[in-house]
Amino acid sequence: MPTIVELAVPHLVPAVPGWAVRGWADVSRAALVEVLGHDDFADPPAASLAAYANQKHTRKAVLLALSGPAGAGGTVPAAADDPGDAAAGDPADVLGYARLDLPLDDNRHLAWIEIAVRAAVRRQGVATALWAAAEERVRRAGRDVVTAWTVHGSERPADGDVVRAPTGAGEVRRRDPAASFALARGFALEQVERHSTLALPVAGDRLAAWRSGAQAQAGPDYRIVQWVDRTPDRWVTASAELQRRMSVDVPLAGLDVHEEVWDEARVRDADVARARAGSRYVLSAVEHLATGSLVAFTQIDLPQDRPTVALQDNTLVHGDHRGRRLGLLVKAANLELLARVQPEVRRLHTWNAAENRHMLAINELMGFRTAGTEGSWQLRLT
Ligand SMILES: CC(C)(COP(=O)(O)OP(=O)(O)OC[C@H]1O[C@@H](n2cnc3c(N)ncnc32)[C@H](O)[C@@H]1OP(=O)(O)O)[C@@H](O)C(=O)NCCC(=O)NCCS
Incomplete structure (x- = not known):
């Protein structure tokens, strides 16, 4: 032992x-x-x-x-x-x-x-x-609630012996060691995420076309705002609000996750913590000009020990502003920013709930390819 x-x-x-x-x-x-x-x-x-x-x-x-x-x-x-x-x-x-x-x-x-x-x-x-x-x-x-993620490759289970997510989207091979271990401990599979990878660089004219097409559809009420590594003072309060919404405005399946509490200090702490852990980031957001609020954002983390790797962090379009191409707009704008800040990046990885059709559709359009799956598990301690 x-x-x-x-x-x-x-x-x-x-x-x-x-x-x-x-x-x-x-x-x-x-x-x-x-x-x-x-x-x-x-x-x-x-x-x-x-x-x-x-x-x-x-x-x-x-x-x-x-x-x-x-x-x-x-x-x-x-x-x-x-x-x-x-x-x-x-x-x-x-x-x-x-x-x-x-x-x-x-x-x-x-x-x-x-x-x-x-x-x-x-x-x-x-x-x-x-x-x-x-x-x-x-x-x-x-x-009293324990959650865990398990990581799996992209190959489809050959034996058909799978655990299906109750969302109806995605599955994990039952005989996988991590899945077997989680099942033996009483965890239930709640959700499956698709891991996808985009080969970079994407040609600049493609990014520009996505961005201008999306901006034309969104209209003049929306404007791109961008920053790197540190949230500008002007946007700290708006960022806290976006992070709060992000915690519950994404598909959560049966995961017992509650709304997160974010204030200005926590936004500042997150910037400092990321830098201390050796990571930079690029962030693109959308300002709604009529209200002066941020209604969409997407963030990419850049671990500096791996200069060719980028990891997609949160992306959110506020519920009241969906269906206006803001998702594609922020993503295309952020890839442009990424290409300027760290042009040596060759792979961008992202994770999306398998049932999140809208987000997956944007990623597929941009050329992301499926690279694996993750299982989200939950156990209630009694
Ligand atoms: C999953 C993992 C942590 C299990 O570690 P381990 O020390 O081998 O596990 P244990 O010996 O304590 O096994 C406990 C039980 O889990 C189940 N189990 C573990 N590995 C299994 C396998 N390959 N096939 C089937 N069942 C398995 C069995 O029920 C086992 O009990 P048993 O040996 O009496 O049948 C290990 O395989 C691992 O590190 N995998 C890669 C990392 C990973 O995927 N981690 C999970 C992310 S949260």
Whole structure:
């Protein structure tokens, strides 16, 4: 049986990742490469450590399954210069991890979990031991709904033995290790997301044609507003409102997710946290001139350790302003901005609910190709 320890939260950042964080990042990267065949989503140890150190809006906990002896008090240091790090271990000692996110500003009934185990030690109960420790932690925090995402490749299940999403859109192979593990723990599949990838660059004249066509349909009441890395003072309040709406104005299937609480400080914190984790971003929004409010936005994150990779973050068109081509307008404008800010990007990845026909239609028009699926699972603790 492995020893389960908790990664201590580093007090000072930036900090140099210690062996435990490097082991956690290794396991995560290997699991992604195994399923997807690439490491476009694998964060380097320094980014994982910086994100972990930021506990302001989300209480984060990383539990590690170790082959060696546990650190004092059941915790291991995260930073290389924390006391005790050098004596304690080696990245290879980390057999697997469970990462928990507990929202603090809202959704205080929820815990989000991710578990991965090194391929060489599968089916030996490592994930079961991590889950037992994580479940105990979740119960202690008073949370009673646990959600998880599982990552899958793009091939269709050949044996037809699938779990279908209750939304009617999308399925996951039942014998997939992650699906099997989630089902064995009592999780229900609530939703399937389609992961799609767009090869970049897109020719400038195509982007310009999409943008001008969409702008012509939207009409003169709407104007594109753009920024990079830091929300301009003028738009901080409007951004908070868009983030609040984003949390519930997207297809959520049966996921018990409640509206998020966003204020100006949280918008500023999100900008700072992204920069500390080594990421830039480009954002395009639409201003409704009659009201001066922002009614649509789309954001692309740019992890700076992978300059050819871009990750689509949130996209939203306010419910009162849909059906006017604002979705295509912001997306085309943001790709133009991306091409100026970081022209070396070659792949843009995005995720959409499989039942989200409107968003998928825009992405298909722009040339995104299906690259995989993700399952969204939920468990109610009783
Ligand atoms: C899913 C994963 C975490 C399971 O880790 P593990 O340590 O091998 O799991 P355990 O040994 O504790 O298995 C517990 C139970 O899960 C189920 N299970 C796990 N892997 C399975 C597989 N390949 N096929 C069928 N059932 C499986 C079984 O019910 C198993 O119990 P059993 O061995 O008594 O039959 C591991 O396969 C993994 O890291 N996969 C890649 C990462 C990933 O997809 N993570 C999920 C994202 S949230």
